[in-house]
Amino acid sequence: MTMEFKQVTRNFGRKQVLRGVNMTWDAGQLYGLLGRNGAGKSTLMKIVNNRLFPTAGKVLLDGKSVTENAAAQNRIFLMSAATLYPGDSRIAQLFTLTQQMYGRFDDQLAAHLVQAFGLDPHQRLRKLSTGYRTIAKLIIALCVPCDFVMLDEPVLGLDANNREIFYQELAATFAKRPRTFIIASHLIEEIENLVTHVFVLDGGTITLDEDVADLAVKxxxxxxxxxxxxxxxxxxxxxxxxxxxxxxxxxxxxxxxxxxxxxxxxxxxxxxxxxxxxxxxxxxxxxxx
Amino acid sequence: MTMEFKQVTRNFGRKQVLRGVNMTWDAGQLYGLLGRNGAGKSTLMKIVNNRLFPTAGKVLLDGKSVTENAAAQNRIFLMSAATLYPGDSRIAQLFTLTQQMYGRFDDQLAAHLVQAFGLDPHQRLRKLSTGYRTIAKLIIALCVPCDFVMLDEPVLGLDANNREIFYQELAATFAKRPRTFIIASHLIEEIENLVTHVFVLDGGTITLDEDVADLAVKxxxxxxxxxxxxxxxxxxxxxxxxxxxxxxxxxxxxxxxxxxxxxxxxxxxxxxxxxxxxxxxxxxxxxxx
Structure with a gap:
């Protein structure tokens, strides 16, 4: 189970945001994706999730392009700052909707997380505060059955207590059901102990691709x-x-x-x-x- | 020049988010407003800015209610996660629009900040990444002529380098043109050295109202x-x-x-x-x- 990036390039008008990204994501890993504001982290994740298409290059899941590939997309999830859900939906309805889309949904974990974060599942999405909107999206991301779960700024607007709950719950569900998480975050010191491998995206290419253990040693x-x-x-x-x-x-x-x-x-x-x-x-x- | 909160209460349906908030903001201060996710920080700021009205109680600017008071509102600015600007606007157009609304705009500072953050002023707002959208809004907030500037999560999505630039530029413009900033942020350790007084909002009321210097001592x-x-x-x-x-x-x-x-x-x-x-x-x- 492998996601391979082969010379992935993406232009916006005259601006080249990604210029030949090469990278591999293996099964059951916790990856950190680091990079400055505007480095192209979100663009990269959106390409994997078909919200954007590459200008050149390919992303392959087990050797097959993920682009317009429904079977591949069913194994991929992207949680991002953009809210694609209808704002009038209640949180519990979003859980049901997600279950219908992906075939399965970890109801038990969702019930646990709702309680751990103190989220009201009967609340409508648009009535939630910035932090709780992120929390609702995080819960969905942790409960989908996908093999590759991309979290684009998962703690956006979360207070210190809730960030701590998230890191603990992510580690717990990862231990119980290993799958691959890719975490893009600007709070490096907080994810440093969570991820096992980091990629740095800078100037449109991957400038660092190392195990955290090796970084600490080398x-x-x-x-x-x-x-x-x-x-x-x-x-x-x-x-x-x-x-x-x-x-x-x-x-x-x-x-x-x-x-x-x-x-x-x-x-x-x-x-x-x-x-x-x-x-x-x-x-x-x-x-x- | 004083902003006074008198028993400010706000209900959403049966939920009481603010229950009798009393607080005073003086001229030329850097305040921190702390509180858990969903504590009501954004609700409070929106009431000051007339994006919401209080269920009971009042907010007074120099003794006069700010509610539906155009002269008072012209002295108040709120930067928040919600983007109220048309997404198709270019950044430079937003600067002009803000100047028209508030009568003045610090063009010189805006030009300096655009360069310090590496923002392209000809870019359209909706084409910016999460971090750069925040940066565009921050620049506007630092350049308006208002006496009270509320920053609701000013570093949402900013990388470590850009957070540092923001804290430095805020301190610099505050020294040059003292006005009152109210900063709601979850990165406490980062604003601790910036603000001089903190309020904690918990359970709908202000549970702490202290100078940072006194906290350190007491x-x-x-x-x-x-x-x-x-x-x-x-x-x-x-x-x-x-x-x-x-x-x-x-x-x-x-x-x-x-x-x-x-x-x-x-x-x-x-x-x-x-x-x-x-x-x-x-x-x-x-x-x-």
Missing amino acids: GRVVTGPAALVREWLSGTCVLRTVQLGGMVTAYTLDAPLEKPLPTGVSVDGMDLQQLYLELTRTGGGPHVD | GRVVTGPAALVREWLSGTCVLRTVQLGGMVTAYTLDAPLEKPLPTGVSVDGMDLQQLYLELTRTGGGPHVD
């Missing part, structure tokens, strides 16, 4: 006099370099730790939030120094 | 054997008590620090995020023990 911040840092790192892939006067800070997953460290150069660990910020600053992106 | 977490903690705190206003077995944790702004501390009881400081979480948990709210 990520290094190297600081020191520019000439010494450059020499020590020569031949390695540096994700980003920031120079201030004669001093340089370099971010790498590939530090040559076996080489002796020159005096004045220090090497520290890197957290995901820090790495992400560096990767997506204007002018960022990996390069070999 | 907030205490008292932990120890239940009987000892209760005795030490007797007669003081306890915001919340959490009991686990025979041990109790009590949150208070009113610890009797002059009294000797019983053995086994400890007193610690309290941060805003922690206080807020405790104040708004189910069953929270202040009580005198």
